[in-house]
Amino acid sequence: MKNLTELEIIESVKRGNQTDFTLLVDMYKDRAFSLLKRLLKNEMDAEEALMDSFLKVYKSLPNFRFESKFSTWFYKIVYNTGLTFLSSKNRRIDNETSSIDEYFELGENDDEIYANAENGKEYLLKLVDKLPPRHALIIILFYIDDLSLNEISQVLDLSLVNTKVLLHRSRNGLRDMLLKHNYQEEIL
Amino acid sequence: MKQINDDLLNKYIDGELTRQEIDELEYFISTDPSSLEKLKTLKMVDEALKKMQRDKAPANVTERVMSQITSAIPDKYNKNHFFVIIISFFVLTIIGMLSYILTSYVPSQNTSSYSNTAIEKINHFILSGVGQFTSIIGGNNFHLIVASIMLIVMFTIYFLFESHKSFKKKLDSVVH
Numbered sequence: 001m002k003n004l005t006e007l008e009i010i011e012s013v014k015r016g017n018q019t020d021f022t023l024l025v026d027m028y029k030d031r032a033f034s035l036l037k038r039l040l041k042n043e044m045d046a047e048e049a050l051m052d053s054f055l056k057v058y059k060s061l062p063n064f065r066f067e068s069k070f071s072t073w074f075y076k077i078v079y080n081t082g083l084t085f086l087s088s089k090n091r092r093i094d095n096e097t098s099s100i101d102e103y104f105e106l107g108e109n110d111d112e113i114y115a116n117a118e119n120g121k122e123y124l125l126k127l128v129d130k131l132p133p134r135h136a137l138i139i140i141l142f143y144i145d146d147l148s149l150n151e152i153s154q155v156l157d158l159s160l161v162n163t164k165v166l167l168h169r170s171r172n173g174l175r176d177m178l179l180k181h182n183y184q185e186e187i188l
Numbered sequence: 189m190k191q192i193n194d195d196l197l198n199k200y201i202d203g204e205l206t207r208q209e210i211d212e213l214e215y216f217i218s219t220d221p222s223s224l225e226k227l228k229t230l231k232m233v234d235e236a237l238k239k240m241q242r243d244k245a246p247a248n249v250t251e252r253v254m255s256q257i258t259s260a261i262p263d264k265y266n267k268n269h270f271f272v273i274i275i276s277f278f279v280l281t282i283i284g285m286l287s288y289i290l291t292s293y294v295p296s297q298n299t300s301s302y303s304n305t306a307i308e309k310i311n312h313f314i315l316s317g318v319g320q321f322t323s324i325i326g327g328n329n330f331h332l333i334v335a336s337i338m339l340i341v342m343f344t345i346y347f348l349f350e351s352h353k354s355f356k357k358k359l360d361s362v363v364h
Contacts, residue, residue: 026250125240
């Protein structure tokens with residue numbers, strides 16, 4: 001396997017070395033899949049959208065001008081592909097205003113989630129999957145992919161303030177559920 | 189500090205408070221067990237989320253992506269190579285034909301007496317060239333040259349048309 005930096009891989013693919021794109025796919029496939037799985041709430045749909053996303057990234061790569069970080073540009077394409085997929089399935093993510101004001105109730109399927117979780121950590125991870133799509137995506141992008149709130153706001157096309165509000169709400173919702181079951185001492 | 193609320197606790201977790209705000213928050217929290225428990229649990233959520241693992245993409249995703257790309261989009265290098273060959277062939281043939289026509293031009297000897305000025309020389313050259321061209325057109329070479337050019341043009345148009353049709357088809361299959 002070639003030992004190239006991300007920048008070198010991008011430039012190589014832009015020069016026409018199609019096979020070097022495999023290196024980018026290997027680097028980003030798990031990240032993209034994690035994001036799409038939380039957005040689409042379905043593994044098969046996520047897999048299909050993953051293929052579409054990489055195809056779009058490949059086609060759009062000649063237009064990437066290094067004006068932002070590649071990861072931000074990449075996640076934006078993946079997120080938009082996920083949204084297109086949702087709309088094709090007659091599901092959609094609400095616009096920014098309604099999404100921010102959206103009330104989410106994590107306690108809806110709580111009995112089932114609580115009964116199936118072996119410990120506090122597993123319970124917490126299952127709850128993340130039950131968060132509304134944008135809330136879950138912010139958790140994934142912030143905690144797993146190490147994106148800054150500014151980068152996340154660019155990916156999700158939200159204002160920085162609203163991105164922060166969604167992150168806070170997600171954490172507060174998860175915290176309240178842990179408190180409800182007295183998991184607070186156990187989880188770590 | 190006005191009041192301890194969730195927003196403040198989150199800012200504390202994210203390290204967005206000033207030293208003075210932190211001191212005030214810690215003082216108020218020490219007197220409020222309920223807020224202290226909320227902050228501790230929020231910290232636990234934060235720590236637990238930091239340890240989350242990425243989901244693994246399904247097996248063979250890379251191979252499938254590359255296969256999809258190869259079938260949907262022609263290799264840029266091969267595509268350029270193909271067009272360069274076609275266009276080079278066309279251009280070289282045209283150059284060859286023009287060279288043949290020009291080298292077959294032989295200036296006539298009986299008009300040199302009056303071609304003294306530059307304008308007269310140019311006029312003479314053009315008239316001679318037209319005469320030569322007319323003689324080629326009138327000759328057997330004309331049919332050969334026209335047939336060759338037409339053949340090359342037809343081949344070029346055919347390859348360009350087929351290539352465009354194939355690319356459009358692949359593009360449609362990607363978009364839809």
